[in-house]
Amino acid sequence: MKAQRRRLGFNWRGLVLPLVFLLSVELIAMASTIERDAFAAPSAVLAAAIRTLHSGAALRATSETLITAGSGLLLGFVIGLIGGIPLGLFRRADQLMMVPLESLRPVPPVALIPLSLLIFGFGYAMEIAVVAFAVIGPIFLMTRSAIRGIEPQLMEVSQALGLGLIARVTKIVLPAILPRIFVAFRIALGIALVVAVTVEITANPLGLGYAMTIAQQSLQPDLMFALLLWIGLTGWSLNALLLRAESRLFGAAA
Amino acid sequence: MSRRERLFWTLASVGLAVLIVMAVVKISEMRLVPPVFLPPPQRIWAALMKGLTTGNLAQMFLATIWHMVIGLSLAACLGVGLGAMIGTSAKARAYLMPTLEFLRPFPSSAIIPVTIAFFGLTETMMLAVIAFGSLWPILMATIHGFVTVEPRLKDVSRALGLSRRSAMMKIALPHAMPDILAGMRIGLVMALVLATVGEMLTGRNGLGQALLLAARSFRTADLYAGIILLGVIGFASMLIFDRVERRLLRWRS
Numbered sequence: 001m002k003a004q005r006r007r008l009g010f011n012w013r014g015l016v017l018p019l020v021f022l023l024s025v026e027l028i029a030m031a032s033t034i035e036r037d038a039f040a041a042p043s044a045v046l047a048a049a050i051r052t053l054h055s056g057a058a059l060r061a062t063s064e065t066l067i068t069a070g071s072g073l074l075l076g077f078v079i080g081l082i083g084g085i086p087l088g089l090f091r092r093a094d095q096l097m098m099v100p101l102e103s104l105r106p107v108p109p110v111a112l113i114p115l116s117l118l119i120f121g122f123g124y125a126m127e128i129a130v131v132a133f134a135v136i137g138p139i140f141l142m143t144r145s146a147i148r149g150i151e152p153q154l155m156e157v158s159q160a161l162g163l164g165l166i167a168r169v170t171k172i173v174l175p176a177i178l179p180r181i182f183v184a185f186r187i188a189l190g191i192a193l194v195v196a197v198t199v200e201i202t203a204n205p206l207g208l209g210y211a212m213t214i215a216q217q218s219l220q221p222d223l224m225f226a227l228l229l230w231i232g233l234t235g236w237s238l239n240a241l242l243l244r245a246e247s248r249l250f251g252a253a254a
Numbered sequence: 255m256s257r258r259e260r261l262f263w264t265l266a267s268v269g270l271a272v273l274i275v276m277a278v279v280k281i282s283e284m285r286l287v288p289p290v291f292l293p294p295p296q297r298i299w300a301a302l303m304k305g306l307t308t309g310n311l312a313q314m315f316l317a318t319i320w321h322m323v324i325g326l327s328l329a330a331c332l333g334v335g336l337g338a339m340i341g342t343s344a345k346a347r348a349y350l351m352p353t354l355e356f357l358r359p360f361p362s363s364a365i366i367p368v369t370i371a372f373f374g375l376t377e378t379m380m381l382a383v384i385a386f387g388s389l390w391p392i393l394m395a396t397i398h399g400f401v402t403v404e405p406r407l408k409d410v411s412r413a414l415g416l417s418r419r420s421a422m423m424k425i426a427l428p429h430a431m432p433d434i435l436a437g438m439r440i441g442l443v444m445a446l447v448l449a450t451v452g453e454m455l456t457g458r459n460g461l462g463q464a465l466l467l468a469a470r471s472f473r474t475a476d477l478y479a480g481i482i483l484l485g486v487i488g489f490a491s492m493l494i495f496d497r498v499e500r501r502l503l504r505w506r507s
Contacts, residue, residue, distance in 0.1 A: 013349045016349055017353050038371035096267050096270055098267045099270065106492060108447045108450055111461075198447070201364075232360045232364070
């Protein structure tokens with residue numbers, strides 16, 4: 001019975017908590033007339049979600065957030081990868097860069113929001129810059145440690161074959177670290193999304209974070225919770241998509 | 255690598271950092287970058303010193319640390335407590351894990367507008383955001399730590415006739431400690447990020463607010479000084495954390 005349930009992939013007990021929660025909030029909302037600027041019945045939230053999705057406002061905001069998060073992610077990913085590969089390959093270069101890099105790493109990315117705002121003004125560019133900064137560090141570290149983790153025999157083979165640096169990187173190093181780079185990319189996607197939403201809530205009039213802030217300020221808690229739910233769903237599905245691709249492409253190697 | 259060699263390369267690395275700073279000085283002297291974006295490093299240094307001695311930068315610095323510590327402590331108490339309860343009970347896991355797994359990739363900063371709606375732009379709101387954001391990594395790591403306790407260790411604790419409570423304190427908790435600390439390390443980073451954001455939004459004392467004010471009035475040297483101080487907090491908290499971790503996990507080595 002237990003095995004069967006697992007095979008079907010359905011666990012009814014997991015649904016109990018969310019359902020009880022939603023139901024009790026709905027009942028409280030029906031029974032009370034308390035002030036409604038921080039509180040909305042789940043049915044009202046659902047209605048607001050349908051409304052905002054139908055009107056296209058949520059989709060526009062989603063595409064803005066995804067475009068900035070995606071561009072920042074790609075920019076930071078490429079920079080982190082290009083920086084991480086030589087430092088993973090050459091121990092000396094790594095030692096030499098230690099102090100400059102370690103002094104940048106502890107700076108929280110959101111500290112750059114005001115600076116980025118000053119340089120780029122409101123809009124896509126300032127957000128992309130902050131997201132890229134946030135992503136570079138983790139990608140860089142994970143690339144470096146992935147290269148350190150390559151089988152030493154593989155590197156010996158490349159030496160025995162007399163491969164040049166470029167051939168060594170493209171034929172041996174990159175294929176060898178690909179699964180771990182993919183994992184790094186998925187982790188970085190999560191970071192990019194959080195940072196993008198944070199920038200939008202804090203400063204930038206763009207995307208889902210800003211839409212949520214506006215909903216809160218205009219006292220529309222139903223819309224605010226609908227957007228919160230939508231942001232969660234977006235993050236969850238992107239993560240699930242990459243997880244799926246990961247296990248399909250690399251299986252146990254990842 | 256010998257000790258001598260390592261010292262040499264560390265010094266070389268410091269030298270490179272100095273060279274980079276000197277290059278930045280040169281760049282800003284030649285005005286390749288508008289000084290409003292990149293003031294000369296010596297002016298940033300002056301702003302930092304002035305802010306720390308006569309200005310209110312020291313006060314802001316301490317306020318940010320305070321927010322971070324309180325928020326993180328709340329998250330740690332809740333996260334470890336709940337995580338231990340969920341991790342040791344298969345029943346609780348069956349009911350809770352699907353919800354927790356669903357919430358795991360949630361971008362925690364999206365909770366900010368909700369907390370503003372609940373608490374207004376107050377200190378409480380800021381602490382709630384910091385605690386919520388750093389709770390997740392700690393909670394999930396704690397659960398993982400408690401779930402992965404060797405079954406044989408459980409047998410041992412049963413054979414020794416340990417009560418549930420002392421089995422938890424003497425066997426499960428030490429086993430989960432590396433995971434808990436790993437989660438707290440991520441929580442620490444989150445706490446600093448969210449403290450900064452919270453201060454920017456609420457305008458309460460702290461480096462986040464100082465940064466925003468400096469940027470709005472184009473005092474770029476002050477802005478960089480604030481960024482440096484945030485980096486110092488990040489760096490120092492990691493150092494302290496490394497210390498604590500080494501001490502708590504001493505038994506493992």
